[in-house]
Amino acid sequence: MASKEGVSELKLRHLQINKSGGSKSRAAEGAGALGEGEPESTEEEPVTPAGRMFLQPDLCCTILCTMGFQKTINLESFKQAVKNTLVKHKRFTSIVKKNRKGVEIWVETEVDMDAHVFEPSSISEAEIATPGFVEKYVCDLSIAPPLPTSRPLWECHVLNGTSGNAAAHAILRMHHSLGDGTSLMSLMLACTRQTDNPEKLPSIPVSMGQSSAVAASQSFLQSFWKMLVLLVNTVWGIFYFLATVLWLKDSDTVIKGSAGVEQQPKLLVLTELNMEDMKFVKNTVGGTINDVLLGMIGASLRRYLQGRYNEASTLPANHNTLEALRIRAAALVNTRASPGLQELEAMMAGGSQVRWGNHMGYLVFPISLKYYSDPLDQVRAAKKVSDSKKASLEGIFTFWSATLLSWLAGPSLPTILTRRAILQTTLTVSNIPGPIEPVMLDNNPIVHIFPVVSGHPQSLCFYLVSYAGKAGLVVMSTKHLIPDPEKLSQYCVDALEDMKKAAASIKV
Numbered sequence: 001m002a003s004k005e006g007v008s009e010l011k012l013r014h015l016q017i018n019k020s021g022g023s024k025s026r027a028a029e030g031a032g033a034l035g036e037g038e039p040e041s042t043e044e045e046p047v048t049p050a051g052r053m054f055l056q057p058d059l060c061c062t063i064l065c066t067m068g069f070q071k072t073i074n075l076e077s078f079k080q081a082v083k084n085t086l087v088k089h090k091r092f093t094s095i096v097k098k099n100r101k102g103v104e105i106w107v108e109t110e111v112d113m114d115a116h117v118f119e120p121s122s123i124s125e126a127e128i129a130t131p132g133f134v135e136k137y138v139c140d141l142s143i144a145p146p147l148p149t150s151r152p153l154w155e156c157h158v159l160n161g162t163s164g165n166a167a168a169h170a171i172l173r174m175h176h177s178l179g180d181g182t183s184l185m186s187l188m189l190a191c192t193r194q195t196d197n198p199e200k201l202p203s204i205p206v207s208m209g210q211s212s213a214v215a216a217s218q219s220f221l222q223s224f225w226k227m228l229v230l231l232v233n234t235v236w237g238i239f240y241f242l243a244t245v246l247w248l249k250d251s252d253t254v255i256k257g258s259a260g261v262e263q264q265p266k267l268l269v270l271t272e273l274n275m276e277d278m279k280f281v282k283n284t285v286g287g288t289i290n291d292v293l294l295g296m297i298g299a300s301l302r303r304y305l306q307g308r309y310n311e312a313s314t315l316p317a318n319h320n321t322l323e324a325l326r327i328r329a330a331a332l333v334n335t336r337a338s339p340g341l342q343e344l345e346a347m348m349a350g351g352s353q354v355r356w357g358n359h360m361g362y363l364v365f366p367i368s369l370k371y372y373s374d375p376l377d378q379v380r381a382a383k384k385v386s387d388s389k390k391a392s393l394e395g396i397f398t399f400w401s402a403t404l405l406s407w408l409a410g411p412s413l414p415t416i417l418t419r420r421a422i423l424q425t426t427l428t429v430s431n432i433p434g435p436i437e438p439v440m441l442d443n444n445p446i447v448h449i450f451p452v453v454s455g456h457p458q459s460l461c462f463y464l465v466s467y468a469g470k471a472g473l474v475v476m477s478t479k480h481l482i483p484d485p486e487k488l489s490q491y492c493v494d495a496l497e498d499m500k501k502a503a504a505s506i507k508v
Contacts, residue, residue: 013297039241045115046275047096047104049406049414050358050399051177055096056103056415060146062351065182068166073158078170079117081442082156085191087111087205091178092152111152112230119158134169139266139476142454147175166447180358180452182334185432185465192439192446202435220497223411229391237363237394244364245417250426251325252316254308255301255482259423266458267477269489270450273464273471275407277500284503290431294329294365294386295379295499297429300491301327303371307487322369329354329365330422330458331431333395360396362421365429375498376506401461419457427460429483434467450474460488 008280009309047055054061086092094106127133137159147153153175160168174184186204194200252254268342303320309315316325330470368381389395402414402459422428432451450465462497473492477485 004402005321007314012110016147018023040220045090045094045106047106047177047287048358049279049403049411050180050360052104052411053402053415053418054176054358055409056069058419059383059415059456061453062142062147062180063174063176063178063190064141065172065174065184065451066134067170067172067441067446068134068164069170069441070166072449073168073442073444075117075158078158078442079113081233082117082191083111083113085441086187089115089187093155095152096149097176109152113449115151115270116154117156117158119160122405123159125161128159128163128169131163132386134159134163134166134171135268135270138171138452140267141478142266142452143263148347148449158197162294162347169443176358176453179218180332180334180360181430181432181453182360183358183433185451189435192435192441193508195438195440195445196442198443202439203437204433204435208419210425226391230393232392233388233392234397237389237392238397239360239395241364241398241421244424245421249326249424250328253305253327253426255305255477256426257423257457257481259457261459261478261481262455266454266476267483267485268452268474268476269485270448271473271475271489271493272448272471273493273496275466275469275471278498281376281379281499281503285379285383288386289464289466291379291386292384292499293431293462293497294367294429295375296495297329297427298382299378299495299498300374301367301490302345302371302397303491303494304488305369323371325369327367327369327427329367329427329462330425331363331365331429332360333363333389334360341372346400359399361397361399361431363395363398364421364425365387365389366428375495375502378495379499384422401404426458427462428456428458429462431464432466434465436468438468448472453475460485462492 053059058114061478082281090106090108093111094108095109096104117387137157141157155173157171157173158168159171161168172188178184179187189202189204192202194202201386247364278289278292282288285291302322308357309322362475365382365385368378370381372378372381402418430451430453434449446467448470450463452461452463459481461474461476463476464472465474466472473489475485475489477483477488477491482488
């Protein structure tokens with residue numbers, strides 16, 4: 001943990017706010033109803049069905065986005081910068097209430113910046129300079145008491161003190177009901193400007209789709225075949241997801257979590273990867289950065305589990321080899337285009353919030369633990385799975401089925417099913433693209449960004465975020481199950497190096 005003082009201050013702060021605000025222990029329990037004397041807005045902003053799930057006690061998730069800054073943060077100036085940018089968005093000035101129909105809606109309220117942006121007073125610069133302190137502080141926050149529902153569901157912790165290549169850090173803690181990771185990353189970037197051009201918004205990577213000319217040149221048979229593949233993959237994907245919810249569980253390995261693991265102490269390791277190496281590998285196999293990431297994770301897990309089971313001299317029951325183990329990742333997929341940075345600026349100026357919120361589905365990815373003599377075959381195996389997921393409506397099905405269930409029966413049933421799907425798998429994988437060039441906030445250059453999610457019942461998470469040509473890999477684990485996430489991180493680095501060498505030998 002970060003420090004006894006840091007942990008106790010976090011808990012004390014939340015307890016004091018909860019007592020004064022009268023909020024309960026979980027976000028959903030604090031959502032009050034509109035009183036008889038309160039007028040019901042004619043322009044209600046309902047919480048999205050996925051957002052309502054995240055408000056339930058069993059799936060109360062929080063996003064933690066850590067930004068490292070080049071210079072020390074002036075707290076008062078930083079508060080004003082946040083007020084002039086992030087707080088202009090309605091979600092960050094609203095609390096959750098229930099309308100007369102019992103449906104959760106966003107209701108605008110006053111924002112006390114001192115309660116939302118603060119610098120923990122009991123932590124010294126010397127403590128912050130301790131190696132790994134910031135990562136430990138983030139781990140403390142991941143299991144801290146829930147955000148009080150008497151005020152907007154976010155807060156920002158400022159840590160002034162040199163840690164690594166950053167002179168200060170700001171940790172933005174947001175309830176997942178505010179929006180999904182892709183939208184929140186876009187919003188955060190809309191608050192920044194390019195370091196070399198302070199008048200310009202950041203540039204974010206855009207995936208290139210198939211051109212209309214290529215699409216038009218396809219024959220009827222090609223189009224028919226694609227539709228047939230889409231149908232088959234969708235049917236199989238839906239069956240596979242439902243099987244996971246109902247009975248198909250991952251192997252009970254030493255890294256498999258169980259109910260309640262989300263409340264256990266965490267460990268976090270941040271490693272910088274060479275994005276050019278990842279691009280080199282993905283171009284060699286004709287895949288994507290996601291394929292390379294999944295391949296790295298597969299190679300890393302094989303090596304890690306091999307070490308753990310060699311030490312114990314035993315594998316889980318009914319498994320003779322590592323390859324026989326079922327290890328799967330739960331990954332989120334965005335079901336619609338995220339708002340552009342210019343559109344987000346319009347939202348912050350009071351525009352419609354209709355395109356905001358949680359619009360995502362779940363995909364279940366099998367992770368291959370097979371030994372490959374050619375490291376690139378690990379990426380090709382991941383690409384094969386990814387290609388079938390892309391040529392499928394599985395993600396859209398999981399999103400709309402949960403939405404429909406929420407409309408018909410309220411958020412409890414889809415929450416139970418979603419939580420069960422997560423419990424049946426082993427790990428979470430997330431890849432969020434950041435800005436192409438360096439950016440700054442409050443005229444303070446940002447040197448690195450890394451997001452994590454807490455509150456979901458899994459013991460292992462891999463997060464990849466790109467920033468200014470670099471790639472940050474975060475490995476977050478539950479301490480008592482995986483006490484050495486630095487090994488997994490290093491194995492990923494080693495796997496990427498092996499893949500790069502194999503790709504270079506092909507190019508020669």
